[in-house]
Amino acid sequence: MKQTDVVIIGAGPVGLFAVHQLGIKGLKAVVIDNLDKAGGQCIELYPDKPIYDIPAVPECTGEELTKNLLEQIKPFNTEFFYNERVDEVKQDKDNWIVKTNKNNEFTAPNIIIAGGVGSFEPRKLSIKGTEKYEGKSLFYSVKNKDDFKNKNISIFGGGDSALDWTLELSKFSKITLIHRRSDFRGAPHTLAEIKKLENEGKILIKTPCQLESIIGEKSIESISIKFEDGKTEKIKTDTILSFFGLVMKLGPIAEWGLNMNKKTIEVNSKNFETNKKGIFAAGDICSYPGKLKLILSGFHEVALASVECFKRARPNEKYRFEFTTSSKNIQDRLGKK
Amino acid sequence: MPKITYKDNKGYSKTIKVENGLTVMEGAIQNDIPGIDADCGGSMACATCHVYVEETWLDKLPKAEEAEVDMIDMAYEPKKNSRLSCQLIVSDELDGLIVTTPEKQS
Numbered sequence: 001m002k003q004t005d006v007v008i009i010g011a012g013p014v015g016l017f018a019v020h021q022l023g024i025k026g027l028k029a030v031v032i033d034n035l036d037k038a039g040g041q042c043i044e045l046y047p048d049k050p051i052y053d054i055p056a057v058p059e060c061t062g063e064e065l066t067k068n069l070l071e072q073i074k075p076f077n078t079e080f081f082y083n084e085r086v087d088e089v090k091q092d093k094d095n096w097i098v099k100t101n102k103n104n105e106f107t108a109p110n111i112i113i114a115g116g117v118g119s120f121e122p123r124k125l126s127i128k129g130t131e132k133y134e135g136k137s138l139f140y141s142v143k144n145k146d147d148f149k150n151k152n153i154s155i156f157g158g159g160d161s162a163l164d165w166t167l168e169l170s171k172f173s174k175i176t177l178i179h180r181r182s183d184f185r186g187a188p189h190t191l192a193e194i195k196k197l198e199n200e201g202k203i204l205i206k207t208p209c210q211l212e213s214i215i216g217e218k219s220i221e222s223i224s225i226k227f228e229d230g231k232t233e234k235i236k237t238d239t240i241l242s243f244f245g246l247v248m249k250l251g252p253i254a255e256w257g258l259n260m261n262k263k264t265i266e267v268n269s270k271n272f273e274t275n276k277k278g279i280f281a282a283g284d285i286c287s288y289p290g291k292l293k294l295i296l297s298g299f300h301e302v303a304l305a306s307v308e309c310f311k312r313a314r315p316n317e318k319y320r321f322e323f324t325t326s327s328k329n330i331q332d333r334l335g336k337k
Numbered sequence: 338m339p340k341i342t343y344k345d346n347k348g349y350s351k352t353i354k355v356e357n358g359l360t361v362m363e364g365a366i367q368n369d370i371p372g373i374d375a376d377c378g379g380s381m382a383c384a385t386c387h388v389y390v391e392e393t394w395l396d397k398l399p400k401a402e403e404a405e406v407d408m409i410d411m412a413y414e415p416k417k418n419s420r421l422s423c424q425l426i427v428s429d430e431l432d433g434l435i436v437t438t439p440e441k442q443s
Binding site (some may be wrong): 041045046117123126157158159179180181183184210244245247248252263284293 | 374377378381382383384385391397406407411413414415417441
């Protein structure tokens with residue numbers, strides 16, 4: 001079990017800035033996120049879209065914002081645990097024990113939940129009874145290309161993932177690309193390559209249509225797709241790859257005994273503590289009167305929460321408010337001479 | 338104030354007066370309409386405010402921009418009359434609009 005001052009759940013912009021606000025106060029944190037990298041919604045939903053309301057940054061993309069925040073917290077050498085979801089939070093006297101789905105355990109007097117709208121998970125197929133195929137012949141991502149060799153693969157989706165994997169896997173498998181409309185969204189050269197493969201008869205493209213049913217007892221034998229005009233077609237398929245993006249699921253957070261308001265956690269706006277002492281929530285996931293779901297609000301929220309975290313982590317020390325411009329302590333922690 | 342009717346496929350129906358300038362999504366959130374989650378808060382990034390617009394209204398609405406259509410690709414059971422309710426801004430012209438929420442929203 002790892003001991004730290006604060007466990008931060010969520011590596012989005014607010015979770016990252018929490019590291020900074022805690023770090024300049026001399027507190028250690030660990031960050032846990034279900035995605036494979038930092039950035040949260042900024043990276044997953046709008047990496048290329050410009051953001052115009054970060055104070056003193058007239059324009060930056062979600063990706064740039066994430067990169068800069070990571071740069072800003074570099075001096076604190078924070079440990080990140082990616083691809084892990086926090087499943088359990090238990091009280092142990094004045095500490096909290098946090099357990100992930102990979103059985104990593106942490107103990108800390110404070111937890112900051114900066115979980116956005118929950119953890120990102122692939123959007124599942126909408127027809128019923130598909131769970132039994134999942135991980136065997138139905139996949140929402142490609143982990144190892146070799147598992148997809150010499151197959152009849154039906155790929156669903158119209159975006160980058162669907163197009164890129166169609167190109168890649170068509171080298172050694174028979175691919176049918178299926179999309180609900182005739183337009184695909186992708187880089188021009190990708191679209192040109194797809195068109196070329198189709199003309200050469202190397203891949204099949206079916207549009208505008210959607211999955212109607214999957215045929216097969218234990219594993220997938222074929223699928224039936226339905227066109228917009230009502231016609232159906234059976235396609236020999238042993239593997240389905242489905243790329244309908246990610247959804248945000250609140251998940252286990254709802255079971256930690258926190259006061260919830262729909263999908264958000266209620267906090268006070270003095271230090272953003274929840275109804276549980278030492279558990280804080282900040283960013284999109286918290287709610288209080290007047291809450292705005294803006295990145296800048298999240299920054300403010302973690303700044304205030306970090307003060308209370310200090311008091312709980314260092315009960316015998318007096319908290320002193322300091323400016324980064326003048327504090328020797330802070331400058332030392334930032335590695336500035 | 339324009340009236341918007343929110344329905345689901347199980348027979349639920351509620352008509353609400355929504356202020357001009359709000360989106361159909363915001364009207365739903367402020368009035369606790371089930372089935373419209375709007376996880377991303379209206380930034381066209383999640384498709385959890387997806388609705389089916391009553392056919393007769395389809396041509397009267399401003400056309401969906403490319404980013405909205407792309408996002409609808411991700412929605413649960415998209416149809417021809419699918420829209421993201423966060424992109425429908427309420428005005429007097431939309432008075433009487435009827436939207437239906439899909440069976441599920443993720």
